[in-house]
Amino acid sequence: METADLPNDGxxxxxxxKGVLHMLRSMYSGISGMKNFQTxxxxxxxxxxxxxxxGYKKGRVTFQSLVSQQLSAASSPTFNRGGINPKQVGLGxxxxxxxKIQTQxxxxxxxxxxxxxxxxDGYFIVxxxxxxxxxRAGNFYIDxxxxxxxxxGMRVLGYGVNNKGQIDKAGDLTELYxxxxxxxxxxxxxxxxxxxxDINNFIDPTTGAAAGTQTKTLxxxxxxxxxxxxxxxxxxxxxxxxxVPNTTxxxxxxxxxxxxSSTGASDVTGTVTFNEDGTVKTVNLSSDPATFTxxxxxxxxxxxxxxxxxxxxxxxSVGTADVxxxxxxxxxxxxxxxxxxxxVLSNGDVQLLGQLALAGFNNPGGxxxxxDNLYSVTNNSGDPxxxxxxxxxxxLQTGMLEMSNVDLATAxxxxxxxxxxxxxxxxxxxxxxxxxxxxxNLKR
Numbered sequence: 301m302e303t304a305d306l307p308n309d310g311x312x313x314x315x316x317x318k319g320v321l322h323m324l325r326s327m328y329s330g331i332s333g334m335k336n337f338q339t340x341x342x343x344x345x346x347x348x349x350x351x352x353x354x355g356y357k358k359g360r361v362t363f364q365s366l367v368s369q370q371l372s373a374a375s376s377p378t379f380n381r382g383g384i385n386p387k388q389v390g391l392g393x394x395x396x397x398x399x400k401i402q403t404q405x406x407x408x409x410x411x412x413x414x415x416x417x418x419x420x421d422g423y424f425i426v427x428x429x430x431x432x433x434x435x436r437a438g439n440f441y442i443d444x445x446x447x448x449x450x451x452x453g454m455r456v457l458g459y460g461v462n463n464k465g466q467i468d469k470a471g472d473l474t475e476l477y478x479x480x481x482x483x484x485x486x487x488x489x490x491x492x493x494x495x496x497x498d499i500n501n502f503i504d505p506t507t508g509a510a511a512g513t514q515t516k517t518l519x520x521x522x523x524x525x526x527x528x529x530x531x532x533x534x535x536x537x538x539x540x541x542x543x544v545p546n547t548t549x550x551x552x553x554x555x556x557x558x559x560x561s562s563t564g565a566s567d568v569t570g571t572v573t574f575n576e577d578g579t580v581k582t583v584n585l586s587s588d589p590a591t592f593t594x595x596x597x598x599x600x601x602x603x604x605x606x607x608x609x610x611x612x613x614x615x616x617s618v619g620t621a622d623v624x625x626x627x628x629x630x631x632x633x634x635x636x637x638x639x640x641x642x643x644v645l646s647n648g649d650v651q652l653l654g655q656l657a658l659a660g661f662n663n664p665g666g667x668x669x670x671x672d673n674l675y676s677v678t679n680n681s682g683d684p685x686x687x688x689x690x691x692x693x694x695x696l697q698t699g700m701l702e703m704s705n706v707d708l709a710t711a712x713x714x715x716x717x718x719x720x721x722x723x724x725x726x727x728x729x730x731x732x733x734x735x736x737x738x739x740x741n742l743k744r
Contacts, residue, residue: 330728332392355436420694422658446479494611498619508551520623
């Protein structure tokens with residue numbers, strides 16, 4: 301407003317008051333702009349701080365105008381005059397939203413078996429107590445119990461394996477273990493005994509007289525078709541002394557009785573004959589195959605040819621005999637693109653141990669950041685849609701990790717824009733202050 305237009309009556313002070321209000325309006329517009337650009341700088345700073353955070357999704361702030369003060373309303377056209385648009389003065393800006401940009405981050409190769417990256421949509425599911433959280437960070441670990449966990453010890457969830465060795469997708473999500481305890485042992489169909497039985501446990505090799513305990517029991521395990529473990533044993537018994545010495549004038553065990561026992565089933569007996577050098581000559585069972593029937597109805601049949609004693613001996617030396625190959629041990633593991641965890645066993649087999657699950661959301665932008673690279677469900681995210689990787693959701697890349705999707709060049713450019721925007725709004729305030737000062741000085 302121009303001061304020359306002011307009349308010399310009392311209305312001068314009224315016009316001056318309106319001018320002061322107009323200056324204050326621009327001042328508060330500048331303040332709102334400063335607050336918004338300060339928030340923008342906070343978001344950019346957080347993005348830059350997480351440029352190396354695995355699975356991090358950058359944030360973005362958007363602005364929107366505040367309500368506008370109506371100076372005059374719009375008017376409709378008349379017979380001899382056109383319409384007039386409304387006259388409004390904006391009152392500054394406000395924060396419209398803070399968005400999570402869900403674009404795919406670059407995949408970094410690590411070569412580590414337990415590093416897993418998601419290519420596409422979805423989140424890993426981890427559990428803490430009674431609450432599930434969701435994350436894109438796939439750097440996992442195995443604790444002392446074989447439990448698959450994230451870096452904070454939260455349990456990674458997925459689908460377990462049923463008694464048929466298949467992934468139980470119809471079941472509830474469960475903890476995942478990578479250990480010997482989770483191996484579904486194959487149906488036993490053979491027993492292999494190797495090593496030496498000390499002859500002094502059976503006879504005196506110099507006289508042929510009975511000596512020692514005359515028995516030796518070796519313990520092992522049999523597994524039925526359901527993978528159920530049955531404690532078992534094989535006992536070697538030499539009730540009679542050898543009758544003739546061998547070529548070195550030392551007596552040897554010509555024959556032994558054997559008893560095969562398995563908890564809950566009837567025993568199977570047989571005999572083993574030996575050569576003069578202490579090696580096994582023949583094996584004969586009372587029934588072929590040796591059949592073990594358990595109260596559960598499960599049955600294990602081991603043919604006579606399945607009792608491999610070719611590596612067994614009875615000599616005057618330290619006893620080392622043992623049953624070998626009865627239990628498969630975990631020697632390695634790998635995670636496939638569909639999340640299936642496969643264990644490599646000592647017997648050469650590969651067995652499923654479980655499958656990682658992913659969660660999808662109708663509105664992933666509605667998830668709430670919970671710290672530690674985690675997200676939690678909100679009223680606007682929708683409930684999690686749980687599925688296996690590749691089943692309408694992203695797939696996994698093993699030996700890789702997803703990097704942050706923050707682009708430093710863009711972040712620094714936005715920071716410069718925010719800085720200049722902040723400076724421009726401070727200039728609005730200082731300019732408004734100078735004009736207010738001029739108004740105050742009008743009376744002088």
